Amino acid sequence: xxxxxxxxxxxxxxxxxxxxxxxxxxxxxxxxxxxxxxxxxxxxxxxxxxxxxxxxxxxxxxxxxxxxxxxxxxxxxxxxxxxxxxxxxxxxxxxxxxxxxxxxxxxxxxxxxxxxxxxxxxxxxxxxxxxxxxxxxxxxxxxxxxxxxxxxxxxxxxxxxxxxxxxxxxxxxxxxxxxxxxxxxxxxxxxxxxxxxxxxxxxxxxxxx
Amino acid sequence: xxxxxxxxxxxxxxxxxxxxxxxxxxxxxxxxxxxxxxxxxxxxxxxxxxxxxxxxxxxxxxxxxxxxxxxxxxxxxxxxxxxxxxxxxxxxxxxxxxxxxxxxxxxxxxxxxxxxxxxxxxxxxxxxxxxxxxxxxxxxxxxxxxxxxxxxxxxxxxxxxxxxxxxxxxxxxxxxxxxxxxxxxxxxxxxxxxxxxxxxxxxxxxxxxxxxxxxxxxxxxxxxxxxxxxxxxxxxxxxxxxxxxxxxxxxxxxxxxxxxxxxxxxxxxxxxxxxxxxxxxxxxxxxxxxxxxxxxxxxxxxxxxxxxxxxxxxxxxxxxxxxxxxxxxxxxxxxxxxxxxxxxxxxxxxxxxxxxxxxxxxxxxxxxxxxxxxxxxxxxxxxxxxxxxxxxxxxxxxxxxxxxxxxxxxxxxxxxxxxxxxxxxxxxxxxxxxxxxxxxxxxxxxxxxxxxxxxxxxxxxxxxxxxxxxxxxxxxxxxxxxxxxxxxxxxxxxxxxxxxxxxxxxxxxxxxxxxxxxxxxxxxxxxxxxxxxxxxxxxxxxxxxxxxx
Numbered sequence: 001x002x003x004x005x006x007x008x009x010x011x012x013x014x015x016x017x018x019x020x021x022x023x024x025x026x027x028x029x030x031x032x033x034x035x036x037x038x039x040x041x042x043x044x045x046x047x048x049x050x051x052x053x054x055x056x057x058x059x060x061x062x063x064x065x066x067x068x069x070x071x072x073x074x075x076x077x078x079x080x081x082x083x084x085x086x087x088x089x090x091x092x093x094x095x096x097x098x099x100x101x102x103x104x105x106x107x108x109x110x111x112x113x114x115x116x117x118x119x120x121x122x123x124x125x126x127x128x129x130x131x132x133x134x135x136x137x138x139x140x141x142x143x144x145x146x147x148x149x150x151x152x153x154x155x156x157x158x159x160x161x162x163x164x165x166x167x168x169x170x171x172x173x174x175x176x177x178x179x180x181x182x183x184x185x186x187x188x189x190x191x192x193x194x195x196x197x198x199x200x201x202x203x204x205x206x207x208x209x
Numbered sequence: 210x211x212x213x214x215x216x217x218x219x220x221x222x223x224x225x226x227x228x229x230x231x232x233x234x235x236x237x238x239x240x241x242x243x244x245x246x247x248x249x250x251x252x253x254x255x256x257x258x259x260x261x262x263x264x265x266x267x268x269x270x271x272x273x274x275x276x277x278x279x280x281x282x283x284x285x286x287x288x289x290x291x292x293x294x295x296x297x298x299x300x301x302x303x304x305x306x307x308x309x310x311x312x313x314x315x316x317x318x319x320x321x322x323x324x325x326x327x328x329x330x331x332x333x334x335x336x337x338x339x340x341x342x343x344x345x346x347x348x349x350x351x352x353x354x355x356x357x358x359x360x361x362x363x364x365x366x367x368x369x370x371x372x373x374x375x376x377x378x379x380x381x382x383x384x385x386x387x388x389x390x391x392x393x394x395x396x397x398x399x400x401x402x403x404x405x406x407x408x409x410x411x412x413x414x415x416x417x418x419x420x421x422x423x424x425x426x427x428x429x430x431x432x433x434x435x436x437x438x439x440x441x442x443x444x445x446x447x448x449x450x451x452x453x454x455x456x457x458x459x460x461x462x463x464x465x466x467x468x469x470x471x472x473x474x475x476x477x478x479x480x481x482x483x484x485x486x487x488x489x490x491x492x493x494x495x496x497x498x499x500x501x502x503x504x505x506x507x508x509x510x511x512x513x514x515x516x517x518x519x520x521x522x523x524x525x526x527x528x529x530x531x532x533x534x535x536x537x538x539x540x541x542x543x544x545x546x547x548x549x550x551x552x553x554x555x556x557x558x559x560x561x562x563x564x565x566x567x568x569x570x571x572x573x574x575x576x577x578x579x580x581x582x583x584x585x586x587x588x589x590x591x592x593x594x595x596x597x598x599x600x601x602x603x604x605x606x607x608x609x610x611x612x613x614x615x616x617x618x619x620x621x622x623x624x625x626x627x628x629x630x631x632x633x634x635x636x637x638x639x640x641x642x643x644x645x646x647x648x649x650x651x652x653x654x655x656x657x658x659x660x661x662x663x664x665x666x667x668x669x670x671x672x673x674x675x676x677x678x679x680x681x682x683x684x685x686x687x688x689x690x691x692x693x694x695x696x697x698x699x700x701x702x703x704x705x706x707x708x709x710x711x712x713x714x715x716x717x718x719x720x721x722x723x724x725x726x727x728x729x730x731x732x733x734x735x736x737x738x739x740x741x742x743x744x745x746x747x748x749x750x751x752x753x754x755x756x757x758x
Contacts, residue, residue: 198369
């Protein structure tokens with residue numbers, strides 16, 4: 001079996017240098033340290049409150065990134081990235097297991113904000129702009145490496161375990177209809193409810209111990 | 210019972226390098242025969258409760274695998290070019306814990322078929338490839354396949370597939386319960402006249418050998434099994450080896466060189482402990498079961514003045530003929546929820562296209578399975594045409610439980626230029642020269658993978674999928690099935706080990722893991738690696754008894 005090829009599908013094809021060099025340059029000891037307080041003493045806890053999460057972004061930076069994340073997975077009828085606490089994950093990730101990428105990411109935030117200011121011609125930050133204006137601007141920059149980086153972090157923050165800061169109250173899993181449980185019994189889904197059992201082929205004689 | 214411990218100054222009968230699929234069995238069989246054994250494992254020993262359902266850590270952050278930060282590798286597709294590090298990942302991935310990759314595998318246990326051992330004769334020459342017969346046959350390995358199924362624990366339904374090779378015994382456990390992906394896969398395949406059948410899996414379906422049945426948590430591939438239902442060495446043969454009172458599992462012990470004396474015999478292994486302090490363990494013989502990447506690396510890093518091209522490398526074949534298992538498949542969406550995050554990953558497979566067929570116009574054979582993946586891995590990719598952000602992307606995320614994967618697994622042809630060797634510059638966190646990978650797909654492998662994608666589309670279409678997302682077949686840049694790099698053969702000029710896994714060049718040095726394989730098989734090599742280990746241990750014990758080591 002081969003490893004998944006990074007450029008295999010649309011999302012991955014869109015990831016530029018920042019994202020590929022950044023989010024995949026990993027640091028296991030750091031993530032171990034970041035994770036430790038949350039799961040010490042209760043290894044199987046998946047929904048507990050995160051503890052001792054790292055910080056890496058200024059409030060102003062975090063506001064801009066959160067606004068972008070909330071357009072990637074918007075709220076509405078069901079909670080989106082903001083409600084799921086994705087920004088807490090991103091802040092924590094860039095302060096711990098993705099710390100090596102924090103400088104490039106913060107440079108990306110600065111460039112994004114400068115680009116927005118030039119585009120809008122005002123000092124109002126992106127995060128304070130109207131929904132329509134935010135979407136319109138993101139359509140212009142959604143092929144950049146920075147946007148791809150925010151997008152990947154948003155997905156990770158939405159779905160990774162709450163101990164990393166995001167997926168608050170398992171909202172990411174609820175969006176995906178994933179129940180938080182470790183043990184299942186059949187039937188698992190719609191199609192195996194009425195499975196009649198394996199029917200042998202002509203000429204075969206299945207046998208068991 | 211506390212595990213036996215040995216001093217490094219003691220000369221043990223055997224050092225086994227690696228504690229995975231092969232190393233665990235080797236340790237059990239050698240120690241049960243009365244030998245003193247030390248197993249060296251690079252990684253830590255994890256208890257059941259140490260394994261977490263943490264997809265970020267295990268699938269994205271090298272939680273239990275060789276990390277690109279500490280164990281870096283380089284890659285190139287052109288042997289004439291400088292190899293470079295691949296951003297953030299290693300080309301060759303393996304689990305770096307006690308139990309090795311048997312701790313984190315999906316647990317698909319397919320036997321090779323009789324044809325796998327004789328394809329060189331059947332096909333003759335293929336341009337650019339080295340497709341040769343194995344020095345052993347299926348008949349010679351069959352008793353050991355059975356041994357794996359009963360000693361390690363495999364569930365399945367014997368005789369269900371018309372394409373199965375003959376067997377001497379059924380599986381000791383019935384198949385795991387089918388999940389929705391298996392039902393749909395079976396429905397589609399049967400409609401096409403194919404023969405899907407219950408997947409043989411190294412996962413307990415019943416209480417067996419003092420281990421429970423699968424809890425159906427849904428996280429197999431990439432994860433350890435905290436209920437010990439997955440038949441990983443760490444839960445099966447390793448405790449049995451330790452129970453002999455003659456086997457020590459020495460974790461966090463990274464072997465970087467094999468010691469040699471002037472007479473050309475191995476004397477033990479040099480290794481770093483958890484504090485990166487260097488030691489030497491004396492041994493009468495060394496068995497390397499370190500996997501298809503680390504085994505050739507260790508031999509090449511063990512060059513001596515008498516064997517300057519690397520240990521046991523008079524043939525020049527150490528590290529060559531690297532194979533993965535090239536495959537292709539599709540993702541498909543159905544009308545109702547499948548909930549694939551529940552249940553063991555694979556429940557149905559088919560082998561109708563196992564044999565290569567000249568009528569296709571290229572060499573290549575394969576099998577298919579219906580499988581699932583965790584939400585974090587799934588959510589990072591979208592089908593062509595799906596919005597990358599906004600409400601459309603959110604809607605896609607909300608459809609997770611409606612999707613399944615239909616994966617084709619196939620052959621990779623051995624090519625002399627595809628290899629593991631030592632990077633001239635890069636070193637790992639211990640200062641050990643790092644792996645350089647050179648790999649380019651054979652054109653037939655690519656054609657076959659694309660052919661598999663088409664078959665996957667047909668099966669899912671026949672199953673009633675409402676959307677099908679065909680996988681792209683790109684150039685291989687790495688793998689997790691690490692095969693062929695110290696191939697077995699009768700001729701010392703063209704192979705590294707003989708049919709008993711003894712190196713042609715060093716009498717008391719044996720190798721047994723994916724590197725021993727002569728051809729790639731069709732995608733699920735672990736049962737073959739374990740059968741080879743049972744067989745190799747049998748012969749090593751016989752040689753030891755006859756004082757022929």
